[in-house]
Amino acid sequence: MPPLLHRDRELAVFKDAIDGLRIGRPTIAAILGRNGMGKSALLGAITEMLPPRSVVLRARCHPSESHFAYGVVRQLFDPVLSAGGRPRGQFDRASTGDGTASHDLLLSLFDITRDLITQQPAVIVIDDLPFADTPSLRWFSSLARRLDDLPVMMVATLSADAPAGLVAELGGLPYARLTQLRPLCATCTGDFVAQELGAPPDVELASFCHTLSQGNPLVLRELTSRMRHERVSPGAPDPDQVLEIGTATLSDTVLEWLREHDPVAFELLTQLAVMGSNTDPTVAAMLSGQGELQVQQARRTLAQEGLVTAGTPVRFRHAVFRAAALSRIGTDARIDLHERGAALLARLGAPATQTAEHLMLTVSGWGVPVLRTAATEASTARQYGDATRYLRRALACSDDPAVIHELMSQLAAVELHHDLDACARHADALVTAAPDPARLAGPLLGLASPALVAGAVGARPFVTVVQELAAAPDPPREPLLRLTAQVLLWGHRAGLRRSVRTAAANPADGPAREFSGALAAMAAAGGRYPRTARRLAARAVLGPSSPDRPAGAGLVGAALAFAWTGDPEEALAVCARIVEEARAWDQPELAVLGLLIRSDIGQRRGDAAAGLRDALDARARAEAIGAWMLAAAARACGARALVALERTEEAAALLSQSTVPANAHPLIKSLALEAQGLVAAADGDHATALNLFLDCGHRLSARGVTNPACLPWRTHAARAYTALGEHAAARTIVSEPPVTRDRAPDERQPQGQSLLTPAELRVVELVRQGMSSQEVAERLCLSKRTIDTHLGRIYRKLGIRGRHQLAAALGH
Known part of the structure; x- marks a missing residue:
């Protein structure tokens, strides 16, 4: 591999210049490029191409020596004069004094240079010219303008941020050649990595190396050296290991150069890494104590280095660049920057969500109002995960009981859309923290989703509050009826009599219709009053839902009542309404219930394929919102459909994915037992199936669910008895229809x-x-x-x- 990569064009330019030097043609060459782009390496290659016996004067500039007058000039001429035995008096006189470059002094230095090239060409090579002392820079400029008839080549390297005046001055000379070093291409990068690691690299590894180095040879060389030392496999690299090596390489090269040569740009990069790449320049300027113009220049520098994009808002070009910047910041400094940034954003009136992201990473407790506002904004945008994070952080920072109660109420309302099981736990905690039913009725009313009573923890707060409300002298109508509807869906009768009397006063309003739907489900489950159940269900779906909330419990109860009393068409219509209202009100847990009921109806009507589709859709939606009780019900419905489709192994696999939570609704438990029994029966294990079916019936009977339309466990048990040869038991268990009291x-x-x-x-x-x-x-x-x-x-x-x-x- 040649020492230089991707430099054929540049070497051709200098070969032409050296050929001209042999015939006495001067050249002023400036090599421009970012740090690490190979400017010094190119200088070395040029000197090796020079004619024999050429006089080569070398100097390297550094910021720490820029205050020494004529320091660069002495670097150039001292070795030549000492080695050649030439008199130094003229040179010493020319380069002493107060450091000012008078016309006579510059002419004296020009004479010294002309004397050196009387016999052979001379090449003056200066690395990092912008860091030269001022008198040496003036000498360089003066000599460059007087080379018309001298066989002299002057070559200097300049960084990308070199003074524009210096570049323009050199470029204006007729014999000037300006060479801008380009980054290595992806092909050259891949070839270099292959040679350094001893084998062709994985495509993603080659791409990562090119992205991280931005085509910078020195960064690439350092990166591959570290990977070789860590024994990274080029064909099958460990992504985490490569990322760690890349972060350290970038920190020790590009970021270290930036810290030394452009502290303002380095500080801005730190702010962007901590505060976010879309931080407003005004905010960045305020945090750093710099002017906005300085910050804008720093942004341009970072873009030139390939670390961030040039547009607005500023973005890191790769996640590893941000990781490298963060690796150089201590924990305390990072927390302090987040703290100051949050305070500044709050004063400037920035969006609460932006300020909240920084408050999340501090130990400050002053931002509870900001976090609550951010949670509201996030909820409005349906970003429930972010809203949950903000409220949990606010809870951790609060010690006021009243504020804690409000935060818990707000958090439970957010989790209703995001994490149903967590919502149930917070609703239960609300009752424990503040047992005053009048105070709890409002927050619980906002949580009154029928999906919440799919488990005992979610049902418990509703039962507690309804019992208190029903015992009050004059309970509020809407909370009593709507919360009682929740309780009825759980199968509890708390507040039933009081709610019946309250609903009778105005049976057509929204709360009464919601209560009627839940009561219809309870009546249908008992199997004794089918006409009453259908009448109540019809009342529940009469007219539109309340303009401020969907009639969740009422519609779900009505759909179940219609399905259990032999009116599947009406039940399907209600299911369609449930799914539609769930979409309109952004209540995914309500849509899950609609899909579950529709799946059950599809299977009852012999369309197992449709039932399976709805069940799998319900499972995916339930798992997405942490509704594990409903997910268990969906798996059971899906398993039943798979058994009907003679796909028993798939049904067993679906049921084995998780167990039904111990505190699940009795109907969900029974549904799971029925599905397990069907799988066992399909596998020929009728004894196990019978026990599962009888257990299912026992649980339903214990909760008053005696209508065989709810779950046909008797039919399944009779088949199991028959398979086991117990025909009398089979006849007995199916010969007892429920008593109907409507006739x-x-x-x-x-x-x-x-x-x-x-x-x-x-x-x-x-x-x-x-x-x-x-x-x-x-x-x-x-x-x-x-x-x-x-x-x-x-x-x-x-x-x-x-x-x-x-x-x-x-x-x-």
């Missing part, structure tokens, strides 16, 4: 039998088969005490004293 008892049905509930009829049938109470309890998955209680109630209803009178009382 007169069937005249053909014995009067005694009409007095008993479905659960009591099941007990009677098994007792008549000769089973003991313990055997009946085991068959129905109940306790013996529960069976004895059932029997006592049966005897009282039928007016008999014991088992031996059951047959006569029932007309058998």
